[in-house]
Amino acid sequence: MGRPDRTRRSLLDAAVVVLSKDSSASLSEVATTAGVGRTTLHRYFPTRELLIRALVEDALDRVADAIASAHPEDGPVVDALQRVTDTVVPLGPSLSFLHAEPEVYSARDLIRRWYEALEPVAQAIERGQADGSLRSDLPVKWVVDAYAGAILTAWDTADEGRIWLQDAPRLVMTTIVQGIATPPTDAP
Amino acid sequence: MGRPDRTRRSLLDAAVVVLSKDSSASLSEVATTAGVGRTTLHRYFPTRELLIRALVEDALDRVADAIASAHPEDGPVVDALQRVTDTVVPLGPSLSFLHAEPEVYSARDLIRRWYEALEPVAQAIERGQADGSLRSDLPVKWVVDAYAGAILTAWDTADEGRIWLQDAPRLVMTTIVQGIATPPTDAP
DNA sequence: TCCAAACGGAACATGTGTGGTCCACTATAC
DNA sequence: GTATAGTGGACCACACATGTTCCGTTTGGA
Incomplete structure (x- = not known):
């Protein structure tokens, strides 16, 4: 180098x-x-814009790599999502700048690439709905966004000091997978 | 006037x-x-800053009003959250500008006021954990943020045309309350 | 050691938003 | 109708980031 x-x-x-x-x-x-x-x-x-773009693309690459290295296509879907969460959440600090950059939200092609990076996750979720481990009354697109949104929320919340980042993966997974309600007991 | x-x-x-x-x-x-x-x-x-502040405070007021009018302190907690969701989600379009305003994220007092506005929701969630309708192995602060984050995600996702805003309340509630996994059958 | 590539400093032009002032115009209230 | 608060246009001064050029200096590889 x-x-x-x-x-x-x-x-x-x-x-x-x-x-x-x-x-x-x-x-x-x-x-x-x-x-x-x-x-x-x-x-x-x-130009400033080109710097930002390079920055975003760099971040995008890291997320895509993290997701790929978690092999979301292998094994039970919930386990796969757990692995993805575990690898992606720690990237938080180096990605939090994305929030404040208007370019990230306005540049259509960047938004598209963001969704492309999440494509393996989308496929895992589709697989989960097909094999019955995920409920299928929710659109895949929504589930993907809700999942990604939960990770973003975890980054923010950790940044605010309201939770610890090391707790985040568990919180995200529990919340997203099982919800916040008390699970129905399966046999009284 | x-x-x-x-x-x-x-x-x-x-x-x-x-x-x-x-x-x-x-x-x-x-x-x-x-x-x-x-x-x-x-x-x-x-100054520009004062305009932005006024804007944010105006938005804050509307959210606080919407929450209050849903009476989150009444009845079963899940129903209460449903009412809050139903009233807050439609505010989306007039609040989406918040994303792009860095001041919103950097001004500590505004962040504090945002959490103050969510206080009634926090109390409802606490109540839910106390009466056993919500799982209590998640910190209240996290649950509040996850819930608010889900609404933000719904606004974004609707904005991107990936879901319809009128579906958002149901999606948010199902996802947050029950999670994305298939619920365990309660008696075989 | 030597040479080419990489670097940094200075100076410059430019554009643009911002905040402020002044004064003439206009509705509204009395 | 008249006084008064509210309005808006024109103008100005300032600050500041941006992008560019030029040239001397440093560094790293051949």
Whole structure:
């Protein structure tokens, strides 16, 4: 890994740190944090928008990798979702900046790629509905979003200090899979 | 309701419309949309920040009112949550701008007020855990956030056209209360 | 060691939003 | 009708981020 790659990496990392705290931070701030001149930043990312895009795509890659490495296509669906949750939740801190970036919500192609990254999860859920382990009176799209939303909520809530991030996977899975109501006893 | 109140109202409404589409829109755009001069806008909201705050507080009031009008303190908890969901979900379109406003996430006092607005819900959930209708192995704070998060997710997902907003209350309640897994049969 | 690529600093042009002032116009209330 | 609060247009000054160019300096590989 040559110097250019390292510089690029520090810029992306610095951008995550700086923009998480203040999404309207100036590019000089990012450059300074990366220990790099603003000129260099512009050499790698000519415009602010391109920097953001690179940032989002980097995050997208990491999520996609995490999901793939959890092998959501294997074994019982609930176990598979547990594995995905366990691997994705810890990514939280490096992804929380996504919230505050309007580009993330307005750029249609980025939204599409986000759903593409979740595609393996969608397939697992479909599989679960087919084999009877997941209820099938809920649209798959909704279940995917509800699941992803629960993870986002966990990140936020942990960020606010209302829960600990290490508890998050359990909370997410219990809530999403079994719900918040008392389960009906199966035999009195 | 005198002229000042009406002007203020149109400014807030216009701000919601304009800032929903583009959170970095200029104040002149807001003024124009409100059918008002930029000078007048500045008379009512001296700075951009104050306009945003007023906007958020306005939204906060509406959510608080909606929750209160659903009487979450009455009757079985699950029914109460159903009523809250039914009243809050339709507010979605007029609140979706909250996402894109960084101030919403960074201003500590606004975050606090958001949780205050959810306090009646928190109490209902506590009540549910006490009377055994809700499982008590989940922290109340988490349950509140998970529930609120599910509503936010529903707004987003409806916005993306992945579900219909009129289906949202049922989806939110089913998912949050019972979970996505097939319920265990209670007697074979 | 030497050379080319990478870097950083400075200076510049630019655009744009913002906040503020002034004054003439207009409805509304009395 | 008249006084008064409310309005809006024009203008200005300021700050600040952005993007670009140029050139001297450093670094790392051949």
